[in-house]
Amino acid sequence: MRCFKQTTLRRWGRMLAAVALLAGCAATQSPATLYERLGGLPAITALVDKSVDRHVADPRTHHTFDGINLKALKASIVSQVCNASGGPCKYEGATMIEAHRELAITPLQFDVVIGHIRASLDELHVGAREQQELLQIILPMKPDIVGH
Numbered sequence: 380m381r382c383f384k385q386t387t388l389r390r391w392g393r394m395l396a397a398v399a400l401l402a403g404c405a406a407t408q409s410p411a412t413l414y415e416r417l418g419g420l421p422a423i424t425a426l427v428d429k430s431v432d433r434h435v436a437d438p439r440t441h442h443t444f445d446g447i448n449l450k451a452l453k454a455s456i457v458s459q460v461c462n463a464s465g466g467p468c469k470y471e472g473a474t475m476i477e478a479h480r481e482l483a484i485t486p487l488q489f490d491v492v493i494g495h496i497r498a499s500l501d502e503l504h505v506g507a508r509e510q511q512e513l514l515q516i517i518l519p520m521k522p523d524i525v526g527h
């Protein structure tokens with residue numbers, strides 16, 4: 380009887396240790412960053428490509444991009460989004476106030492650009508949660524971008 384009890388106790392002890400170990404592992408695993416959930420650099424590059432192409436094609440915004448080096452602009456926005464979403468990139472471009480100061484961007488143009496970003500996110504089948512998180516990063520930039 381005594382022997383049986385000791386074996387049972389040992390078994391329970393081992394089970395508890397295993398549960399504690401698994402719980403510990405789950406607690407130390409950090410959740411995937413927005414950057415990872417978006418699909419990393421290839422997905423962010425595709426998103427920026429599509430969005431900027433839409434800005435350039437849209438008669439409500441295209442004149443603002445006249446004479447702009449689009450390749451450099453896209454690369455800069457990719458590094459900004461990569462950095463802001465928790466990715467490994469360093470953003471070395473201008474602040475949003477500096478970059479848009481001379482462009483006299485209207486609130487309507489800002490909303491048009493947001494519409495282009497949303498359409499590109501949909502086209503690339505980005506999930507609703509990731510879309511929302513990305514827009515929560517971009518939308519607060521409006522006061523820095525509009526009307527300087």
Ligand code: HEM
Pocket residue numbers: 434440443444447448452455456459471472473474478479482484488489490492493517520524
């Ligand atoms: C929606 C949020 C926006 C974000 C996150 C954003 C982001 C950026 C970034 C990162 C740059 C590059 C800065 C640098 O490399 O130094 C830039 C430049 C630029 N942005 Fe935006 N932008 C936004 C809205 C807009 C809007 C609404 C327009 C016009 C309709 C616009 C037009 C431009 C132009 C033309 C440049 C190039 C400026 C230059 O090279 O002189 N942006 N933007």
